Amino acid sequence: MGIQNREDKILNSLLESRADNEHVIDVPRDHTYTIITNILTFLIGIFIVLLIWQGFAVLYNDYIGNSLIPFTTPLEAFERLFELLSGGNMFGVTIYDHVFASLKRWTMGYVISAVIGILTGLILGYSTRLYPVGIIPVHILQMILGLAWIPIAMLMFGLGDESAIFIIAMTAMAPIIINVSSGIRKAPPVIMRVANMVGSSKFSIFSNILIPYASLDIINGLRIGLANAWRVLIAAEMVVGVAVGLGYSISQATYVIDYSSAFVCIMVICAIGLFVEKVVFVSIEKYIRRKIGLEEGV
Structure with a gap:
């Protein structure tokens, strides 16, 4: 027994020492390694895109076009x-004005869709009686292409920013409602029954049970809605009569055969979209996963 106790103490001492060393050294090293790996992976992906672009341009210019x-x-x-970042002019204003105008429309339309989408999704997901009927109009809304809202928007608001904001809101709303309601319905019924039995308030049930279970679905819905809103914004700006914006610039560049400016606008659009997806939403998702215990981190 004495030998076994001594071995157990030695083993426990080694395990505690290893745990302390991992806490001090391995975790920061692994965290830094993950960051570097993610950055290198991102840069490699960008390089592949540029390589394909360059290869196609050479092939087209020399052999196809x-x-x-x-x-x-x-x-x-x-x-x-x-040239544009240095203050160059593009169709009467700077590129900063075009970006700001597009982001303003995008933000306003998306905020409207997010607020309505989350509230509607919570109601549909919580009500077992309302969900089967209420989700049908949402699925119908999702089937409508973003550009299909253009005649309705122009009829209601005419030409200008209001039409673009309306189109963005209607396009982004459906995926948010669907994902939020689906996430709320994932909460196990037994937990809901226990919460009701102990007298938990509806606010407590929402904040402590339903929202944590639905958090990742809510993020996914907001992510899909945001991407839909960004894509339809560029298309809407081309046709609803705005005089400044990235979509408007692409349209005007096509008319005046200024393709380099059109490609610049496409690059800016991609850069903004990548930033929102890879920095904002990935960070939020990792934070939520750590909070609900699905991912370890420091």
Whole structure:
């Protein structure tokens, strides 16, 4: 027994020492390694896109294209981008004005859709009687293409920002409602019954049970809605009569055959979308996963 107790003490001492060393050294090292790996992976992905773009431009300009206007290369697009970032003019205003105008419409339309979508999703997900009927109009709404709202928007609001904001809100709303209601319905019925039996208030049930269970679905719904809103914004700006914005700039660049400016706008659109997805939403998702115990982290 004495030998066994001594071995147990030695083993416990080694395990405690290993745990302390891992806490001090391994976790920060692993965290830093993960960050570096993610950055390198992102840069490699960007490099592949630029490589494909350059390869297609060379192939088109030298062997395929019959047009007098060459296909814009990445170098030409970046040169035009730096020119615009330095204060160059693009269709009467700077690129900063175009970006700000698009982001303003995008934010206003998305906030409207997020507020309505989350509230509606919570109600549908919580009510077992209302859900089967209420979710049908939402699915119908989801089937309507964003650009299909253009005649309705122009009829209601005419030309201008209000039409673009309406189109964004209607396009982003359905996926938010569907994901939120689906997440709320994932809560196990037995937990709901226990909460009701102990006299928990509806607010307590929502905040302590339903919201944690639905948190990842809510994030996914907001993510899909945001992407839908961004895509339809660019298309809407081309046709609803706005005079400034990234979509408007692409449309105007096509008319005046300024393809380098069009590619710059596309690059800016992609950069903003990647930032929101890879920085904002990924960070929020990781935070939520740690809070609900699905992921370890420091």
